[in-house]
Amino acid sequence: MTGLVVLGSTGSVGLSTLDVVRRNAGRFRVAALTARSNHRLLLDQCREFQPQLAALADPSHLAAFEAGLRAAGLSTRAVAGAAALEQAAALDGAEFVMAAIVGAAGLLPTLAAAHAGKRVLLANKESAVMAGPLLTGAVRDHGATLIPIDSEHNAVFQCLGADGEKTIGDVQRILLTASGGPFLDRDPATLDQVTPAQACAHPNWDMGRKISVDSATMMNKGLEVIEACCLFDVPVDRIEVVIHPQSVVHSLVQFRDGSTLAQLGNPDMRTPIAHALGWPQRLDSGVEALDLLAVGRLDFGAPDLVRFPCLRLALEAARSGGAAPIVLNAANEAAVQAFLAAEVPFTAISGIIEDVLAQSSVQSSDDLEQILSVDHEARRTATETIGKFRF
Numbered sequence: 001m002t003g004l005v006v007l008g009s010t011g012s013v014g015l016s017t018l019d020v021v022r023r024n025a026g027r028f029r030v031a032a033l034t035a036r037s038n039h040r041l042l043l044d045q046c047r048e049f050q051p052q053l054a055a056l057a058d059p060s061h062l063a064a065f066e067a068g069l070r071a072a073g074l075s076t077r078a079v080a081g082a083a084a085l086e087q088a089a090a091l092d093g094a095e096f097v098m099a100a101i102v103g104a105a106g107l108l109p110t111l112a113a114a115h116a117g118k119r120v121l122l123a124n125k126e127s128a129v130m131a132g133p134l135l136t137g138a139v140r141d142h143g144a145t146l147i148p149i150d151s152e153h154n155a156v157f158q159c160l161g162a163d164g165e166k167t168i169g170d171v172q173r174i175l176l177t178a179s180g181g182p183f184l185d186r187d188p189a190t191l192d193q194v195t196p197a198q199a200c201a202h203p204n205w206d207m208g209r210k211i212s213v214d215s216a217t218m219m220n221k222g223l224e225v226i227e228a229c230c231l232f233d234v235p236v237d238r239i240e241v242v243i244h245p246q247s248v249v250h251s252l253v254q255f256r257d258g259s260t261l262a263q264l265g266n267p268d269m270r271t272p273i274a275h276a277l278g279w280p281q282r283l284d285s286g287v288e289a290l291d292l293l294a295v296g297r298l299d300f301g302a303p304d305l306v307r308f309p310c311l312r313l314a315l316e317a318a319r320s321g322g323a324a325p326i327v328l329n330a331a332n333e334a335a336v337q338a339f340l341a342a343e344v345p346f347t348a349i350s351g352i353i354e355d356v357l358a359q360s361s362v363q364s365s366d367d368l369e370q371i372l373s374v375d376h377e378a379r380r381t382a383t384e385t386i387g388k389f390r391f
């Protein structure tokens with residue numbers, strides 16, 4: 001049985017991962033699970049999967065969690081704090097690590113998994129945005145494997161085929177599809193009135209709150225462009241964003257011989273998760289086969305960078321490179337958090353990010369210490385900037 005660590009097991013991707021594991025009984029041994037603070041769900045998961053280790057990022061819930069493990073008669077060892085996540089990610093005897101923590105908090109555990117030579121199933125796109133070269137360098141130097149979980153990047157990975165590193169030289173363009181989110185056709189003049197619940201109500205995907213807001217602003221697609229540059233080692237001008245409201249074509253790759261390959265499927269994260277867990281084989285995912293007759297039509301269009309200023313800012317940051325993606329990511333996390341806490345309107349998100357980017361003077365950031373320092377400084381600036389945008 002393959003040992004599997006699920007970082008962020010209580011989240012949307014974490015739950016889908018455990019569902020795929022459940023459907024493939026006897027194939028995976030869940031070695032470790034982690035959460036931030038949801039110790040009750042983590043305990044339920046420990047009862048079912050009996051991991052050797054369970055980690056909570058927030059230590060204030062450790063005592064209650066340990067008491068629950070004892071009462072359930074489980075031998076799972078409980079640990080807490082930021083270092084505990086890295087400990088779980090590098091656990092001996094676990095070959096695979098699902099990196100499904102949301103945000104910059106996922107960076108250090110994801111790097112730890114790469115340093116420990118694991119198969120890293122990368123859902124935490126923020127790691128690639130903040131520290132792409134460090135992450136891919138650690139994968140290369142420590143014999144790890146990186147398989148993308150984002151449905152778009154997983155689609156590109158599948159289109160590139162088994163010899164992806166060889167075929168990437170023949171790629172003319174990568175087309176990343178985007179649903180356009182819940183506000184694709186909404187009157188832009190009314191966007192300042194949208195609530196967190198409306199922004200989180202994605203038409204096709206059921207996801208965590210942060211990525212749902214990122215989808216509504218299309219920052220998610222911008223982060224994915226930066227992630228794609230890093231994962232597939234292609235310049236930003238060879239990546240194009242295409243609006244595809246049905247979310248059935250997950251992405252496409254165009255080769256120099258005129259071939260365009262695409263990966264299609266119902267919008268359900270269990271497909272890319274099962275692909276990455278089984279690769280190079282295929283596993284049961286629980287996802288129905290696509291019914292093309294029921295889908296009927298597939299629409300494609302160009303994104304509107306005026307309606308979606310966050311996508312524009314992300315593309316500019318991708319072109320600037322250096323520290324810009326780190327600043328963009330940190331400012332976005334702070335702005336989205338403020339929006340979800342009903343402190344600022346939806347339309348302030350892009351304004352906050354633009355202001356923070358304008359205030360940043362750092363040109364490059366190559367090592368981990370510099371990256372964390374740029375992230376920290378951008379969050380500090382964002383906190384001040386948010387004050388100017390409050391209701």
Ligand SMILES: NC(=O)c1ccc[n+]([C@@H]2O[C@H](COP(=O)([O-])OP(=O)(O)OC[C@H]3O[C@@H](n4cnc5c(N)ncnc54)[C@H](OP(=O)(O)O)[C@@H]3O)[C@@H](O)[C@H]2O)c1
Nearest residue numbers: 008010011012013036037038057101102105123124207208
């Ligand atoms: N959801 C999707 O369909 C989807 C698709 C593609 C890519 N992704 C990417 O996958 C990642 C996870 O997304 P999600 O939608 O699954 O998020 P989510 O539902 O919000 O779950 C986040 C997980 O991370 C944990 N967590 C949150 N903050 C943490 C912190 N500071 N330290 C340690 N753990 C923390 C949460 O624990 P608690 O439950 O205790 O808070 C939870 O287990 C994101 O990077 C996202 O962009 C998601």
